[in-house]
Amino acid sequence: MSPDSIHMVVVGAGYVGLTTGVCLAYLGHHVTCADKDPEKIALLKRGKSPIHEQGMEEVMSLAAPRLAFAERAPEVVGDADLVLIAVGTPCKPSGQADNRYVEEAAREIAAGLQPGRSYTLVVKSTVPIGTNRRVAHVVEQTLADRGLNGKVKVRVASNPEFLSEGTALQNMLYPDRIVIGVDNPESADILRQLYRPILEQTFDPPPSLPRPTAYSLPPLVTTDPISAEMIKYAANAFLSMKISFINEIAGLCEKVGADVTEVARGIGLDPRIGPRFLQAGLGWGGSCFPKDTKALHAMGEELGEPTLLVDASIAVNQHQRQRAVDRLQDALKGVRGRVIGVLGLSFKPGTDDLRESASLDLIRLLLEREAHLRVHDPVAMEQARTLHPDLDIEYCSDPYSLAQGADALVLATEWPEYRRLDLGRLSASMRTPVLLDGRNLFDPTAARAAGFTYIGVGR
Ligand SMILES: NC(=O)c1ccc[n+]([C@@H]2O[C@H](COP(=O)([O-])OP(=O)(O)OC[C@H]3O[C@@H](n4cnc5c(N)ncnc54)[C@H](O)[C@@H]3O)[C@@H](O)[C@H]2O)c1
Structure with a gap:
């Protein structure tokens, strides 16, 4: 195992979570994708993709030695160093983004964290501004309910996703930028380590997803969590x-x-x-x-x-x-x-x-x-x-x-x-x-x- 390889769990194996998990496993990290939809997980375990995306099944099979799937996040997050939330944030009738699944995921993750360890919890879903604080609070509460107050270190970071469906893996491997919102150097370091193969383009491209000609290395935009959350909304609105x-x-x-x-x-x-x-x-x-x-x-x-x-x-x-x-x-x-x-x-x-x-x-x-x-x-x-x-x-x-x-x-x-x-x-x-x-x-x-x-x- 390479010293740069991170043990991580992606919670939510939809368009964003699956693409992220599969690509990061291809790049050398050890990834478990957890999704509460048992049919999705059964399909994934058979090497089949529940979504239509160019290169998905090919990259899944190339990454298979480092890629696992699970139904229950709490059972797999304990040994991870980094947990990424990529669940849906649909619209409430009021138009506001519904954070229910993000909070549920945060609670489930906190239920599986182990005392004496530290974790980086990364919010990749597109979330209302301030969700980083909310997620940190939900995690703290759940840990307190488990009697683990102060015994688990969780750093919450933001990492909005800019992939486009139809070219999701292409966008993940060859992005125009990566944005991280962090309020401590440790989170910045582990996220830089996570994305290093992409930032430096040190990997051999999968056969069906060649590196675009004249592609230049993507900048890592490091900012605070609130600005990172806003960048995502501003980009889509524009x-x-x-x-x-x-x-x-x-x-x-x-x-x-x-x-x-x-x-x-x-x-x-x-x-x-x-x-x-x-x-x-x-x-x-x-x-x-x-x-x-x-x-x-x-x-x-x-x-x-x-x-x-x-x-x-x-x-x-x-x-x-x-x-x-x-x-x-x-x-x-x-x-x-x-x-x-x-x-x-x-x-x-x-x-x-x-x-x-x-x-x-x-x-x-x-x-x-x-x-x-x-x-x-x-x-x-x-x-x-x-x-x-x-x-x-x-x-x-x-x-x-x-x-x-x-x-x-x-x-x-x-x-x-x-x-x-x-x-x-x-x-x-x-x-x-x-x-x-x-x-x-x-x-x-x-x-x-x-x-x-x-x-x-x-x-
Ligand atoms: N689809 C895109 O093109 C795109 C691009 C950028 C950002 N985003 C954002 O990323 C987020 C995810 O979008 P998506 O399109 O991948 O959603 P999706 O609906 O395709 O996938 C979400 C997955 O999360 C799973 N899930 C929900 N709660 C869970 C839980 N507690 N534990 C485990 N699994 C759980 C669901 O079963 C589902 O499979 C959204 O916030 C979206 O706005 C999406």
């Missing part, structure tokens, strides 16, 4: 705002005959703006932007500090779904009874995550207007069947059967395989060849030449 901004401009482009993709290119070349997150479309979704922007809004309300830009970003995003339905309504002269085929269900390509997906929002709006919905997704159909049995939709095995006799197609998720579709074949099989390209994936000229009435976003 990215959401960028997308909502270009979507607002897209609406104006449609009115004046400009092409938003040209406008985005023209402004994105300015290094102060940058080209990323300027793709107009149906708006953002996923497990993070919607809940994190709502949480920032709720934080502003609680603190008497309005979050006007964040609020506008949320409003623009909701409007974006409705606009798409209105445009379909106009093109089809009413959607009631029309057969509409939706390409893509996941909130973005590369993942089977359906949380707050624009596609599902659109489907619900169209079902309310009594359209008949057919859907296709390369990986997320099973998830949709399981998680949304209430949706009255027809699952199609391929895009061509989806298009057969349909009145319109909606491209809702820009899976790369959809770019290669034979547009002529699709349009020829439809009753009315209308294509709402909700992600501006297709070339409008080619789509029109293939027989479609093409409707893009902002062009």
